[in-house]
Amino acid sequence: MPVSDLKDKTCIVGVGATPQGQLPDHTGDDIAIWAFGEALKDSGLKKEDIDGLIVQPSFGNLGDIKMVGHRLGLEPKVAANVGHAGQSIQFAAMLVNSGFCNYCACMYGTNQRTNRNRFAGSAYHMSGNFDEVYGLSNPGAVAAFNYRRRMKDFGATERQLGAIAVAQSKAASLNPLAVYKGPLTIEDYMNTRYVIEPLRLVDFCMVSDGGFCAIVTTPERAKALKKTPVFITGMGAQASFMELEHPRAMYHPSQVPNAKMLWENSGLTPKDMDGLLAQDAYTPNVMAALENYGFCEFGTAHEWIQGGRIELGGEFPTNFHGGQNRFSYMVGWHNTYDAVKQLRNEAQERSRQIPNAEHILCTYSTGHWQETWSVIYRR
Amino acid sequence: MADYTKPLPVVNDLNKPHWEGAKRHEFLMQRCKECGHKWFPPFPTCTNCQSTNVEWYKSSGKGTVFSYIVYHQGWLPGYKDSVPYNVAIIEVEGVRFINNVVGIDNKAIKVDMPVQVTFEDVTPEVTIPRFKPA
Numbered sequence: 001m002p003v004s005d006l007k008d009k010t011c012i013v014g015v016g017a018t019p020q021g022q023l024p025d026h027t028g029d030d031i032a033i034w035a036f037g038e039a040l041k042d043s044g045l046k047k048e049d050i051d052g053l054i055v056q057p058s059f060g061n062l063g064d065i066k067m068v069g070h071r072l073g074l075e076p077k078v079a080a081n082v083g084h085a086g087q088s089i090q091f092a093a094m095l096v097n098s099g100f101c102n103y104c105a106c107m108y109g110t111n112q113r114t115n116r117n118r119f120a121g122s123a124y125h126m127s128g129n130f131d132e133v134y135g136l137s138n139p140g141a142v143a144a145f146n147y148r149r150r151m152k153d154f155g156a157t158e159r160q161l162g163a164i165a166v167a168q169s170k171a172a173s174l175n176p177l178a179v180y181k182g183p184l185t186i187e188d189y190m191n192t193r194y195v196i197e198p199l200r201l202v203d204f205c206m207v208s209d210g211g212f213c214a215i216v217t218t219p220e221r222a223k224a225l226k227k228t229p230v231f232i233t234g235m236g237a238q239a240s241f242m243e244l245e246h247p248r249a250m251y252h253p254s255q256v257p258n259a260k261m262l263w264e265n266s267g268l269t270p271k272d273m274d275g276l277l278a279q280d281a282y283t284p285n286v287m288a289a290l291e292n293y294g295f296c297e298f299g300t301a302h303e304w305i306q307g308g309r310i311e312l313g314g315e316f317p318t319n320f321h322g323g324q325n326r327f328s329y330m331v332g333w334h335n336t337y338d339a340v341k342q343l344r345n346e347a348q349e350r351s352r353q354i355p356n357a358e359h360i361l362c363t364y365s366t367g368h369w370q371e372t373w374s375v376i377y378r379r
Numbered sequence: 380m381a382d383y384t385k386p387l388p389v390v391n392d393l394n395k396p397h398w399e400g401a402k403r404h405e406f407l408m409q410r411c412k413e414c415g416h417k418w419f420p421p422f423p424t425c426t427n428c429q430s431t432n433v434e435w436y437k438s439s440g441k442g443t444v445f446s447y448i449v450y451h452q453g454w455l456p457g458y459k460d461s462v463p464y465n466v467a468i469i470e471v472e473g474v475r476f477i478n479n480v481v482g483i484d485n486k487a488i489k490v491d492m493p494v495q496v497t498f499e500d501v502t503p504e505v506t507i508p509r510f511k512p513a
Contacts, residue, residue, distance in 0.1 A: 126420045127394065127421055137455050138454060152490035194463075197451060244476070249475070
């Protein structure tokens with residue numbers, strides 16, 4: 001069966017969010033269960049309807065499928081721990097489409113801010129401690145290396161990079177769920193301290209507590225439910241574990257074949273998209289997604305994003321929820337949630353709504369893009 | 380030398396030849412005797428063809444700065460107190476690995492600049508290879 005057969009065969013019928021930021025009285029599991037309850041309410045389904053359960057594990061050995069399943073009192077046909085947000089949605093679509101289950105709930109909850117996950121380790125996979133010996137720590141180092149190389153290869157500047165943090169800050173100021181809502185001008189950006197040069201503090205994701213849940217079913221079953229379904233229209237996936245051995249190591253190489261798969265199977269093009277939610281963690285990654293998925297030419301994103309083009313109200317809204325440096329550190333789950341809200345015309349404040357949004361592309365990835373997923377959601 | 384507070388290599392059977400080479404002021408990397416692929420840091424199997432028929436060889440130690448970053452905030456002992464410090468991806472004979480550029484101000488480092496290995500005897504027992512402008 002070609003992947004294109006999955007086009008529009010499944011849809012999201014319920015989403016749930018907890019408050020984001022700090023939830024000190026809740027464990028990661030408490031937060032996932034909270035998000036599940038919100039998604040159930042949103043969909044109008046009963047708990048007993050849920051026969052597929054996917055949970056992404058979270059910091060501190062939480063999110064174990066057996067513990068979460070037990071606390072939810074569920075007896076699902078399929079239950080699985082899946083490592084990533086985009087992969088969870090894709091697996092849910094495959095399971096539901098194949099008839100393995102009818103209503104698959106996917107969720108993630110974390111309290112890693114309260115529990116102080118420090119993210120001090122490095123990101124490349126190497127033997128021994130060749131990273132520590134040379135002072136390499138923090139996964140943001142990878143994005144900093146990437147942007148430095150872009151500066152040399154294509155003449156990109158630090159000021160140009162600032163357009164992403166500025167756009168995401170503007171978007172977050174309108175997002176009721178966003179953790180950081182304060183304004184940020186390009187001058188503020190340039191005056192922000194470096195953490196790992198050429199990246200500044202606001203180029204880094206925050207660490208935050210929060211949870212999201214999404215429920216996937218078929219369009220036929222969706223007809224009986226209360227919310228407008230949001231269709232899963234296209235999917236792409238690709239991994240590349242070569243890291244520094246890859247010739248295009250600095251430019252997220254796995255996203256290139258991922259994009260090819262996505263556009264071929266969906267029958268759509270970048271021009272059909274009304275917006276992009278790119279998993280960032282670090283702002284340079286947004287540029288990589290814009291290029292690799294074909295919104296602009298390779299090596300031009302730092303110029304293309306200028307002049308408000310990617311801001312809400314601009315030509316191509318990108319990370320219009322605020323991204324992981326302003327909205328919340330929800331490793332892709334926030335992308336799915338916000339795409340659904342926009343496509344249902346429910347973006348909480350009218351000034352945040354993309355008018356007549358029909359297609360939104362969400363891109364998902366692991367730490368430094370060994371694994372990438374993409375999903376086109378349609379109204 | 381007694382003041383070196385940064386992390387020291389954790390020497391094991393796998394990487395011992397590299398650190399012993401460093402004491403002799405030689406920069407050893409690995410290559411595959413089956414397919415010729417080269418890589419570093421070491422693994423027991425080739426990262427191209429997975430052959431276990433791999434060997435250490437003395438590299439030229441001459442290369443370029445593929446990319447570099449400057450830490451203004453530190454997390455690791457020793458490094459935490461020496462910000463701003465640089466970490467670089469060095470490319471030697473087509474192999475990219477993590478190291479530092481020494482003997483130059485951080486602001487003067489350039490991507491693609493030629494560098495060559497230099498050896499710092501940081502304790503009586505340990506020598507750490509780093510890279511200086513060539």
